Amino acid sequence: MNRVKFQNLFIQSLLILCALFTSQNLLASELQSYIDKGDIKVSVELDSDKVVPREQVQATLEIVSKYPLKDEIVLPYLNVDNGIVKSDEQGVLRSSKMVDGERWYSQSTKIYVYPMQQGRFVLPSFDVAVTLLDDKTSVSGAIQTPEAGFDVTASGSQLEYVAGSAASFTVTGASEEELESGDAVTLTYVLSVKDSHTMLLPEFKAAEIAGAERYVKPLQKENQYNRLSKSNTAILTQEVTYIFPNEGHFTVPSQTVQWWETESKSMKTLELDQQVFVVGTPSLLSSLPKLDQIWVYALLGVIALLWALKLAFNKIKRVPRLTSKQTKVPLSKLFLNAVKHKEYDKAINLARELSQVKGVELERFPLWQEMLEQTYSKSNEGFTHEKAMELLRLMSTVPSKQKTSFKFDWRLNPH
Numbered sequence: 001m002n003r004v005k006f007q008n009l010f011i012q013s014l015l016i017l018c019a020l021f022t023s024q025n026l027l028a029s030e031l032q033s034y035i036d037k038g039d040i041k042v043s044v045e046l047d048s049d050k051v052v053p054r055e056q057v058q059a060t061l062e063i064v065s066k067y068p069l070k071d072e073i074v075l076p077y078l079n080v081d082n083g084i085v086k087s088d089e090q091g092v093l094r095s096s097k098m099v100d101g102e103r104w105y106s107q108s109t110k111i112y113v114y115p116m117q118q119g120r121f122v123l124p125s126f127d128v129a130v131t132l133l134d135d136k137t138s139v140s141g142a143i144q145t146p147e148a149g150f151d152v153t154a155s156g157s158q159l160e161y162v163a164g165s166a167a168s169f170t171v172t173g174a175s176e177e178e179l180e181s182g183d184a185v186t187l188t189y190v191l192s193v194k195d196s197h198t199m200l201l202p203e204f205k206a207a208e209i210a211g212a213e214r215y216v217k218p219l220q221k222e223n224q225y226n227r228l229s230k231s232n233t234a235i236l237t238q239e240v241t242y243i244f245p246n247e248g249h250f251t252v253p254s255q256t257v258q259w260w261e262t263e264s265k266s267m268k269t270l271e272l273d274q275q276v277f278v279v280g281t282p283s284l285l286s287s288l289p290k291l292d293q294i295w296v297y298a299l300l301g302v303i304a305l306l307w308a309l310k311l312a313f314n315k316i317k318r319v320p321r322l323t324s325k326q327t328k329v330p331l332s333k334l335f336l337n338a339v340k341h342k343e344y345d346k347a348i349n350l351a352r353e354l355s356q357v358k359g360v361e362l363e364r365f366p367l368w369q370e371m372l373e374q375t376y377s378k379s380n381e382g383f384t385h386e387k388a389m390e391l392l393r394l395m396s397t398v399p400s401k402q403k404t405s406f407k408f409d410w411r412l413n414p415h
Contacts, residue, residue: 031141040065052155055163062108070131084114115152122149161258164193169270184243191236206240213243247280339388344375
């Protein structure tokens with residue numbers, strides 16, 4: 001009796017398994033018919049096919065269908081050898097668009113791959129479960145994505161680096177106030193890399209200072225996703241506190257980070273200058289670093305040299321210029337040259353200056369009136385060189401008005 005029951009249960013289980021297998025095949029075949037007709041499509045596009053290690057590769061997975069998709073895309077666990085794979089924190093983006101008068105429905109999401117070494121990398125093919133809503137029925141199944149490959153070449157740097165489209169390295173907390181023995185200073189270092197991930201940020205090593213006590217807080221790493229630019233920024237924050245028990249000079253050495261800029265495909269260096277803390281009340285000059293002291297002395301030397309040159313120049317200015325009159329160009333020659341080049345305004349001023357030297361009145365010469373009329377009327381004829389020569393001749397031939405010198409006569413009435 002028990003044996004018969006066992007056989008019945010076994011047969012029922014086989015029938016159920018067969019039914020499930022058959023139904024799945026039917027569903028898969030039904031979805032495959034939609035795929036074959038092109039009513040549903042899947043694509044994977046990479047934003048770059050050639051990168052360096054640690055550089056982000058963005059893969060966009062998109063499913064488009066003539067029918068609405070019931071559920072959102074669910075990505076399986078993806079593994080890429082020697083690489084880090086991260087899904088998009090924004091989730092799945094749903095949309096619809098008109099193509100040739102027909103409405104198509106779309107779902108898309110992003111996958112980020114960070115290769116850790118050079119070589120050929122391939123994002124493998126995988127199945128995505130979908131459910132189509134065809135009128136009042138629904139068709140479920142899986143659609144297979146295509147493979148997507150890219151090449152990773154060496155960056156050429158032997159040092160550890162970060163990779164991203166933008167990066168910054170800053171430090172805050174340095175106080176300009178005078179420090180005394182026992183005072184403490186807390187410095188906050190922030191490294192920010194756009195289009196990267198915190199898993200790729202280097203470990204920060206806080207510098208040790210001789211004669212000072214150092215306290216390092218736990219390192220903080222954070223991913224900030226910008227929904228407007230649709231990009232992730234990895235941020236590293238490190239706080240370091242230095243306590244100065246004694247007076248003196250304390251120097252925090254410069255810090256550098258190598259950065260591969262993905263836009264220009266070049267290696268750059270982010271650098272922080274060294275910081276000097278003076279504890280106590282030393283003199284102003286001695287409190288400066290040695291290099292700054294050299295610049296102060298050089299500046300004082302330049303000031304002294306400029307002062308000596310000023311004194312020498314003032315002494316030279318006191319020497320009379322004996323040959324200045326010998327090299328002066330005659331006014332008549334300047335007048336003729338101005339007329340020749342049709343610089344009539346300049347010629348008029350020179351003629352007036354010449355008439356004052358010769359002691360004659362220009363208004364008495366018709367040629368002078370003619371020159372004024374042609375100049376101010378903007379005549380095209382102009383004042384010729386011959387007329388200018390004639391005006392100079394007239395000014396030279398007309399006797400100048402000489403002032404009668406006064407002679408004192410002792411006689412009361414000489415006449």
